[in-house]
Amino acid sequence: MKKIFLLISILHALFWMQAAAADLNDTAAMEAADTFIEEMDDEDFGDFGTDDFSDEFEENGTLDDVFDPLEGYNRWMTAFNDTLFDYVLDPIFIKGYNFLFPEPVRVSVNNFFNNLYYPVSLVNNLLQLKFQNALDETGRFIINTTFGFGGLFDPAREGLGLEPHKEDLGQTLGYYGVGSGFHIVLPFFGPSNLRDFTGDLLDFYVNPIYYVDTRRYNLVTNTTQSWGVAIFKEFNKISLYEKEYKQLRKDALDLYPFLRDAYEQNRNKLISE
Numbered sequence: 001m002k003k004i005f006l007l008i009s010i011l012h013a014l015f016w017m018q019a020a021a022a023d024l025n026d027t028a029a030m031e032a033a034d035t036f037i038e039e040m041d042d043e044d045f046g047d048f049g050t051d052d053f054s055d056e057f058e059e060n061g062t063l064d065d066v067f068d069p070l071e072g073y074n075r076w077m078t079a080f081n082d083t084l085f086d087y088v089l090d091p092i093f094i095k096g097y098n099f100l101f102p103e104p105v106r107v108s109v110n111n112f113f114n115n116l117y118y119p120v121s122l123v124n125n126l127l128q129l130k131f132q133n134a135l136d137e138t139g140r141f142i143i144n145t146t147f148g149f150g151g152l153f154d155p156a157r158e159g160l161g162l163e164p165h166k167e168d169l170g171q172t173l174g175y176y177g178v179g180s181g182f183h184i185v186l187p188f189f190g191p192s193n194l195r196d197f198t199g200d201l202l203d204f205y206v207n208p209i210y211y212v213d214t215r216r217y218n219l220v221t222n223t224t225q226s227w228g229v230a231i232f233k234e235f236n237k238i239s240l241y242e243k244e245y246k247q248l249r250k251d252a253l254d255l256y257p258f259l260r261d262a263y264e265q266n267r268n269k270l271i272s273e
Helices: 002-015 026-039 054-060 071-100 103-116 118-127 131-146 169-175 194-203 223-240 242-251 255-272
Strands: 183-186 190-193
Touching: 071 103, 071 183, 071 223, 071 242, 071 255, 103 131, 103 223, 118 131, 118 169, 169 194, 169 255, 183 194, 183 255, 190 194, 190 255, 223 242, 242 255
Parallel strands: none
Antiparallel strands: 183 190
């Protein structure tokens, strides 16, 4: 894990000054947001989110107050991630992966990882004093683990209407008034900010897919395996939204500010709920 953090720090230093900043086109970003949201499922989409935040875009406009001192680096990393998708992930891995594993299988894999997220959601719902949500999350975990074959299916939602209340430490910090800090785009994992990135690092110590030596419920046996599982989890999620991402990129005249504003707007919405 320390090696990964060191790699990210080195990338920050190397690419700080790369990529000239293009002019922001707020109207185009909002139009792209509306198109993207209409075509997305309401299933979990990790840090990008698929909750309907188009209304907030219409009411509030783009987030002109986003603290973005790393814009040059962020634009470069967005372009890097986009190129990685175009020339490596999509043609080499995603197409083959989608051919071998139909969408229902990939949805089940996503369900499995969402179910494993239970300890993180439980802790953060309790920290935010959302006791009913914590009870709902516990019920969902028990039902989906037993009747959903280890979380591969979601009978708690589909059969009982028990909706998930996914919470993380970034949301908890925001709930108690901690600002987002500067926006940052991570290699492969995409948009984040200082508050959420810090929260993710601390959530690692609760999430079973990341290895912690003193914990009994690890899914893996070492740090290397844990990062392999984390990357596979993200890759599987990307495979589910390949078409939506391509449509988003086609409609957005300036991809970086759209992704940045969509991320920050969605995180603000989740924190306010």
